[in-house]
Amino acid sequence: MIKHLRSAADLDAATATLILDTAAEMAALAGREVKKLPTLRGRTVVNLFYEDSTRTRISFEAAAKRLSADVINFSAKGSSVSKGESLKDTALTLQAMGADAVVIRHAASGAPHRLASWVDGSVINAGDGTHEHPTQALLDAYTMRSRLGRLDGLRVAIVGDVLHSRVARSNVLLLTTLGAHVTLVGPPTLIPLNIADALSPAAKVSYDLDSVLPDMDVVMMLRVQTERMQDSYFPSAREYSRRYGLDLARMRRMPEHAIVMHPGPMNRGMEITPEVADSSRSTIVEQVANGVSARMAVLYLLLGGKA
Ligand code: ASP
Numbered sequence: 065m066i067k068h069l070r071s072a073a074d075l076d077a078a079t080a081t082l083i084l085d086t087a088a089e090m091a092a093l094a095g096r097e098v099k100k101l102p103t104l105r106g107r108t109v110v111n112l113f114y115e116d117s118t119r120t121r122i123s124f125e126a127a128a129k130r131l132s133a134d135v136i137n138f139s140a141k142g143s144s145v146s147k148g149e150s151l152k153d154t155a156l157t158l159q160a161m162g163a164d165a166v167v168i169r170h171a172a173s174g175a176p177h178r179l180a181s182w183v184d185g186s187v188i189n190a191g192d193g194t195h196e197h198p199t200q201a202l203l204d205a206y207t208m209r210s211r212l213g214r215l216d217g218l219r220v221a222i223v224g225d226v227l228h229s230r231v232a233r234s235n236v237l238l239l240t241t242l243g244a245h246v247t248l249v250g251p252p253t254l255i256p257l258n259i260a261d262a263l264s265p266a267a268k269v270s271y272d273l274d275s276v277l278p279d280m281d282v283v284m285m286l287r288v289q290t291e292r293m294q295d296s297y298f299p300s301a302r303e304y305s306r307r308y309g310l311d312l313a314r315m316r317r318m319p320e321h322a323i324v325m326h327p328g329p330m331n332r333g334m335e336i337t338p339e340v341a342d343s344s345r346s347t348i349v350e351q352v353a354n355g356v357s358a359r360m361a362v363l364y365l366l367l368g369g370k371a
Pocket of ligand 1: 191197230231286287289327328329
């Protein structure tokens with residue numbers, strides 16, 4: 065088993081499948097009255113969050129607690145980081161406290177890679193800048209597999225603000241490793257040149273959402289990340305929705321079995337309408353529940369649990 069999960073590229077097909085299978089076993093726990101396993105008793109998991117988060121932070125905390133680990137939640141606000149402490153000094157403090165795993169979210173792409181060279185424990189990337197978010201890709205793959213029965217040969221469109229999306233990058237890497245065909249869709253200003261070639265030979269790019277929809281098994285909408293935009297990438301929110309938003313009319317162009325995903329948080333009314341987000345074809349709430357199982361599997365396997 066790998067020691068760190070810094071990128072979805074750390075996972076080969078066998079390791080990724082083992083994590084998804086383990087997540088399925090963890091999910092079976094969620095239905096029990098007592099949801100805890102004693103497996104990580106006495107181990108310490110630190111959640112080191114330098115950027116805002118709702119789902120991911122709560123999810124990692126729930127996952128670690130269900131495995132009986134001691135959990136320390138650290139957020140940059142209210143810590144010595146606001147006094148200017150560097151990531152390295154914070155890392156050395158965590159090291160001195162004996163963290164077995166550090167889950168890090170940071171605005172700088174590559175922060176988890178640096179951190180891994182400073183601490184002895186496992187480092188898990190919970191989102192670094194616009195780079196990667198590998199556990200999101202795992203929970204997304206898990207959701208696709210449980211809804212549609214397979215990943216191999218699945219046709220997945222990832223739509224919207226690909227430029228700023230760590231979710232998109234990790235998903236392209238993981239899904240193509242597992243045999244899916246991924247098409248990145250969005251306005252040319254929000255799709256980096258050569259991104260498909262750079263990530264995977266099995267990925268393609270399209271600028272025309274309507275023509276892509278009838279061929280897809282999965283349509284994953286991305287949040288338009290205005291907080292990372294210094295320039296204007298499209299004329300107006302209305303214009304963006306008209307071309308790239310998923311509404312009921314567009315959803316009807318998808319095959320009947322196809323599902324709609326979104327990592328959250330959503331801009332309802334912009335990349336996705338409320339009717340689509342709340343429809344029975346949307347897996348958005350399921351993705352959140354699956355996130356806990358996927359993260360339990362990652363913590364369990366990285367910290368030395370047996371398959
Ligand atoms: N929650 C995801 C992330 O942290 C997606 C998003 O923020 O749009 O990358």
